[in-house]
Amino acid sequence: MDNDKRLIWLGGKLIPVNEAKINVLSPTSQFGANVFEGIRCYWNEDKQQLYAFRLADHYKRLQNSIKIFRMKSPYTDEDFLKGLVDVVKANGYKEDIQVRQTVFIDGLGGTWSSCEPVNMFIAPIPRGRTLIEGKKGLRCQVSSWERISDRNLSPRAKVGANYINSRMAHLEAQQNGYDTAILLNDNGKVAEGPGSCFFMVRDNTLVTPPCTASVLESITRDTIIRIARDLLNIKTVERDIDRTELYICDEAFLCGSAMEITQVINIDGYPVADGECGQITKRLFDTYYEVLTGKHAEYSEWLTPIY
Ligand SMILES: Cc1ncc(COP(=O)(O)O)c(C=O)c1O
Numbered sequence: 001m002d003n004d005k006r007l008i009w010l011g012g013k014l015i016p017v018n019e020a021k022i023n024v025l026s027p028t029s030q031f032g033a034n035v036f037e038g039i040r041c042y043w044n045e046d047k048q049q050l051y052a053f054r055l056a057d058h059y060k061r062l063q064n065s066i067k068i069f070r071m072k073s074p075y076t077d078e079d080f081l082k083g084l085v086d087v088v089k090a091n092g093y094k095e096d097i098q099v100r101q102t103v104f105i106d107g108l109g110g111t112w113s114s115c116e117p118v119n120m121f122i123a124p125i126p127r128g129r130t131l132i133e134g135k136k137g138l139r140c141q142v143s144s145w146e147r148i149s150d151r152n153l154s155p156r157a158k159v160g161a162n163y164i165n166s167r168m169a170h171l172e173a174q175q176n177g178y179d180t181a182i183l184l185n186d187n188g189k190v191a192e193g194p195g196s197c198f199f200m201v202r203d204n205t206l207v208t209p210p211c212t213a214s215v216l217e218s219i220t221r222d223t224i225i226r227i228a229r230d231l232l233n234i235k236t237v238e239r240d241i242d243r244t245e246l247y248i249c250d251e252a253f254l255c256g257s258a259m260e261i262t263q264v265i266n267i268d269g270y271p272v273a274d275g276e277c278g279q280i281t282k283r284l285f286d287t288y289y290e291v292l293t294g295k296h297a298e299y300s301e302w303l304t305p306i307y
Helices: 027-031 055-068 077-091 160-175 219-231 243-248 279-292 297-302
Strands: 007-010 013-016 034-044 049-053 097-105 118-126 138-146 180-184 190-192 197-202 205-208 236-238 251-256 260-267 303-305
Touching (some): 013 077, 027 097, 034 160, 055 219, 077 118, 138 160, 190 197, 190 243, 197 219, 197 243, 205 219, 219 236, 219 251, 219 279, 251 279
Parallel strands (some): 138 180, 138 260, 205 236
Antiparallel strands (some): 007 013, 034 049, 034 097, 180 190, 197 205, 197 251, 251 260
């Protein structure tokens, strides 16, 4: 489908994307007063079905973000689900997509402290899968920018304004010739990527920062910990990670709904192992895709059929 012709859900109506407008003076436009989710839906050719991945968990986090930022939202989880299903069906997608579901402070009289009126848009975006084969992997720089913390702007909430911190780190890394950044938190320990969580492998064990280390409570992070434990018998330790551990780890990857699992091959100029995708990362990647595409019945409650 022509991207310009797709329909967006805005305030309860299905509108052509180019006609979906928000007032320039709204607090979302002026101050980043919005919370959102990026939800993956995977097309299953055999079943001729599109499956949204871990929708209930995305909606739980969206409600948490709304609560943290004191937004007076009228939306229930059922409203979230109905809007998503309606807009995807209206567009008739039969391919992998990502859905951006954003709850925002609307209106033209508001300020940065306004709690209402709350509005929502739901925008499907066609998006293919990340391929691990033939992909070189990421070269990362430990950022000179510190990750926001729960003492200032909580990384636990998925609020639009948080991404300015991500932006600074990512663009600095690219300016310096890297693909992206790894941010340290206010304790000088590894936090996360600009839009992703971080894992490394040391001595056949997965290691990732705890959810209190200035990271988003990531759904992919949780998925990886669970499938590593239940399907691959690989243990994950959630603990602080020192910067120099990045230079001596056996494998590393960034993960998130958008980037799925993407191997990191170099950090600050130090090659990660031999600079190729590691075995544990590859096994996790393959298993992750099996789960997303419904090949493991024990995780079927994570998949919501759209049609
Ligand atoms: C800062 C940050 N961390 C982690 C993630 C990964 O979260 P999830 O796996 O829920 O997509 C994202 C993705 O949106 C993110 O923006």
